[in-house]
Amino acid sequence: MTISQVQARARAAEDRLRLCASSFAIAGLTALILWVAVADLLRQGRLETVLSAGRAELAAPALVALVVATGICERIWPAERRPVLARGHVQDACFLALHAIVVIPLMTLLSVGAATLIGSYARWIELPTGRWPGWLLVPLTIVAMDAANWLAHYADHRLGALWRFHALHHSQEELSVLTSFRAHPLMHTTGFLLATIPVVALMPTRPIAPVLITIYVCIGTLQHANLRWTFGPVGRVLVSPAYHRLHHAPDTQRVNLGVVLTIWDVLAGRARFPARGDAAGRTGLDGRPVPVEQDEAPGPAVLLLAGQLAEPFRARG
Ligand SMILES: [Zn+2]
Ligand SMILES: [Zn+2]
Numbered sequence: 116m117t118i119s120q121v122q123a124r125a126r127a128a129e130d131r132l133r134l135c136a137s138s139f140a141i142a143g144l145t146a147l148i149l150w151v152a153v154a155d156l157l158r159q160g161r162l163e164t165v166l167s168a169g170r171a172e173l174a175a176p177a178l179v180a181l182v183v184a185t186g187i188c189e190r191i192w193p194a195e196r197r198p199v200l201a202r203g204h205v206q207d208a209c210f211l212a213l214h215a216i217v218v219i220p221l222m223t224l225l226s227v228g229a230a231t232l233i234g235s236y237a238r239w240i241e242l243p244t245g246r247w248p249g250w251l252l253v254p255l256t257i258v259a260m261d262a263a264n265w266l267a268h269y270a271d272h273r274l275g276a277l278w279r280f281h282a283l284h285h286s287q288e289e290l291s292v293l294t295s296f297r298a299h300p301l302m303h304t305t306g307f308l309l310a311t312i313p314v315v316a317l318m319p320t321r322p323i324a325p326v327l328i329t330i331y332v333c334i335g336t337l338q339h340a341n342l343r344w345t346f347g348p349v350g351r352v353l354v355s356p357a358y359h360r361l362h363h364a365p366d367t368q369r370v371n372l373g374v375v376l377t378i379w380d381v382l383a384g385r386a387r388f389p390a391r392g393d394a395a396g397r398t399g400l401d402g403r404p405v406p407v408e409q410d411e412a413p414g415p416a417v418l419l420l421a422g423q424l425a426e427p428f429r430a431r432g
Pocket of ligand 1: 268271272281285362368
């Protein structure tokens with residue numbers, strides 16, 4: 116082996132070992148929020164109660180039924196026809212398992228920890244809404260939470276440190292309802308921090324009814340379905356599968372960032388409404404910066420999942 120070959124090998128090994136500091140910083144921030152939540156809940160003796168309430172909201176039978184019903188619709192009216200066991204579906208099913216085991220408790224604790232931190236260090240944001248009627252306050256809070264989620268999604272695309280985690284969600288080339296669960300667990304931290312601000316500001320003492328959270332999650336899940344549905348006139352206000360699919364195209368990620376409502380995209384000049392009958396465009400990331408199951412030799416799904424989760428921590432060349 117020549118000296119230059121040895122040097123090239125050493126450089127390649129060094130590159131593999133180079134780590135991304137910003138990703139570790141986000142992991143550290145997440146760990147801090149979780150620690151605050153667990154310490155607080157243990158002190159109150161409510162850890163198990165809160166975790167099961169979170170499970171009831173985020174894994175509600177209504178959501179499971181919606182995923183199954185959407186899966187059946189995808190077989191009947193697919194935007195893109197492909198086998199049930201297409202690689203993308205199998206990989207996203209692994210992400211669904213990760214979501215059920217890890218992400219649901221993580222999300223529950225993130226919302227508790229974010230509320231505890233914001234409530235203790237920024238109590239001044241609480242508004243005097245004690246006498247406001249529920250019919251006004253609850254929808255207002257949910258709309259404000261949706262705005263916060265839009266802002267977090269905008270930040271995911273604008274800031275490199277956040278994009279590293281969000282890229283995995285966009286790497287899917289075979290979009291289906293299961294892609295809603297294809298997300299790096301550390302992608303959720305900014306969203307929960309931002310979405311908790313309107314909750315603490317508007318409803319500091321009253322909890323939002325769990326059923327409303329479940330409805331919100333259901334609408335947010337349907338958007339990845341492999342369907343051409345535009346929702347007709349309702350699709351001007353609610354994010355439809357065809358609308359969100361445009362956000363997953365390799366060249367139009369700057370548009371259609373809405374999570375449930377389209378109004379934030381309209382206000383930001385970033386809404387692109389699909390027309391009925393439009394062909395389903397390609398999805399995924401050009402150049403495949405994240406390892407994907409559609410690669411030539413992707414390896415076993417679980418090993419690939421581990422590689423996809425580790426990817427944001429490696430420095431990109
Ligand atoms: Zn995105
Ligand atoms: Zn998406």
